Amino acid sequence: MDGDVRRGEVGSVRRRPADRRESILRAATAAFARNGYHATSMADVAAEVGISSAALYRHFRGKQELLGQSLLSGLESVLSRLAMAQVTGSDAVLSALTTACLELRGLPRLWQLEVRNLAAADRIAVLARVVRLNGFLRTAIRDRRPDLGADDIEFLGWCVLSVAVSPSYHRVQLPETTFVRVLDTIVGAVVGAEFPAVGDQVTAIPGGPRRDRRTVADPVDPTLRTERMISAAARLFNTYGYGAVGIEDIGAAVGVSGPALYHHFASKVDLLNEIVDRNEQWIRLYTSRAMAEADTPSDALRGLLRYFVRFAIREPDLLGTTLSEVGHLPREQASRYRRAHRGGIAEWVRMLQVVRPDMSADAARVQIQAMTCIVIDAVRNPRLTGRNDLATVLVEVGDRVVFADASSGIDQQLSRR
Template sequence: MGYNGVGRRAEAAKGCHVPAKAATKTRETAKRPRDRKETILRVATEHFLRDGYHRTSMVDIAARIGITSTALYRHFRNKEELLTRSVLDGIDEMLAGLEHATTLEHIIGHLAGSALDGRGLPALWQREMRYLSRDTRRMIMNHLVKTAERTRSAITAERPDLPAADGELIAWCLLSLFESVSHHEVSLPRDQYEALLRSLAYRVAYTDLPRGSAFDDREIAIEPVIPTPSQTDGASRRDQLLAAAAHLFSRHGYASVGIDDIGAMVGITGPSVYYHFRSKSDLLAEIIDRTADATETYTARALAEARDPADALELLLRYYLSFAFTHRDLVWVAVTELTHLPADVVANHRTRQRVGIMRWTHAVLAARPELDESAARIVAQAVVMIVNDIVRLPWLLRRHHIRDELFTVGMAAQAPAARAAIEV
């Protein structure tokens, strides 16, 4: 009667004394799941997305998994390594799939699937990438540029008369469209969701960009919300500080900016800032409050001025474009820095954001009754995110007609089929 090697080792071990420390270590090893690292990364990503990188500790992550922080450090050296792996692993998976995507159809299909598989990843790198090392940031940006270039090549192969520079803009708009699903939690059955994303992507990919103004002669007036740093002459000290804080938070992140930095930008000492604001958090809260107030005002104005449902979509986009191009810092602070505020303030602002996007959603529904509410909201979120992303890419802002081009792309995505570039 024979038995295998494992059985022989077990039999040989009978009656042998095993030191208590070694036995404990053996039990811990036996209990450790094989996918422990993947579990840690998943939980860490969820924490970073919900609470922000700086408000998440290794202890929080370990407690959620049910292990000690000491056990967590056996897998990852520190929190920065966790964030780096969370972002890079997701991007690497996306790029690996793109290696085999040779046509625009394949690329759009792959990116639609990746957007849903890695939902949350784009929001994570947009919000937290600045806290990683310079080498890691460069690596992430290189990955994104490579993805955009592969997408551009596929677009211009399908559209040989399209200039390469136009293909580049459309490629970045496509990436923003797919990234938009990480900024909300709207759900659809998987096959319907992918089909909707592909349809939106084809509309954008085949957009004919304008060579001049795409707007009619109606005036879109945007009042200043906070002066830009170059336009603070004559502004109150409070507004000067808000402008400085918005600029610095947008460039460096809330956590990396000190009160002294904000004061220095307007020519006062850090402690003098407290004559105007109780804390740095109050500065951020007012910036986001004013941004929300302005977007609510312009949304209401667009809907009141619209002649019909399709015109409402045009005016919503025109007003938002004018606001975003005038206040790029405010837009990006609202997207990336909200989680630094107290939980009750965050909840209030997220409610305001949902109410605002639902007004846009209902405008999409009125113009496109073939969609249900979930699909209409996905469309509205995609259009807003395309604008939010592109106004932060300086090499694209140098294009002479970039605002008109983004209007045309946005309308191609959201308009009824008769007014869109193409429906596939």
């Protein structure tokens, strides 16, 4: 029982804690960040707070509202801190962002992956606040880089936000002051990126960009038809989320009836598994090529970065679906993918440690994860994907992040443990 007042065994009156709503939001944020929106129930949140589900519903009408309020509360907290820091200057704004995102670790990931599960009004409100957040970053970057135009400043603003968000995608644990110092160093490397002159861009994708397959008639060849189904499903899952897309939607996207898909895939989850598997195949392919073509470890790292950027630009739907929807797979398949993903990151980390033998695995992991977040976020951000030089500037920024000298603070701290 959790009303305005509660009676104990001897008739004493115990009032509901004044911060109950805030406690619920903290617990909900932790649960959503840990398990994802679909795998978190109102009962899970109520149990974490120590109240009944009925009591939870007196504060929030449902899980969707609870997610929306969690995101809005977190964003308002970050915006408030950036506004206060802005009085001090651009460096304070950038550092305030990294500090806030570390303190709210896990929540920034929800801004990116779960916003489409919100009610329309909350979704618009969350996106508006993220744009406001980027506005603070644009102002701070403009102070440091008055030589850049508005589009390049906005690009760097989104990259800086990706760096701040990146700790939500891994579990490296460091003392807060050390972590903030490392992230600030990486942010400084991003803000210092150089942009190519007009006509000096490199071609992002050999053979031109990937075709939009939504309007292409269904081919007769079964193999090609299967590939079209995989591509259409990846695009729809990446855009709307696995739970919001039905077999009929995928069939309509490739010009066949929904049931016809069952001639190719046993179920929708089987199709999702195929998408994740294709993503892994691409990663293994370009990793092997980067290693084979390199003469030195540094060459291997830079080659791997270039191939990763090209893959991300060419196949954002494969990458995005794998990033956000793998939790819908059966546990064994999801665990297999997560092990493969950790193994891929570990390969980057080992190569960076060969180049920088003084660098700890934690230090290397922080930098690699920051780089991958920048690339993945950029190819899914409609405000950036129209850039003709996207591949070039992502390689430039990624190179600066990977080779940033941000490890000394980490390694000195680790050596004292």
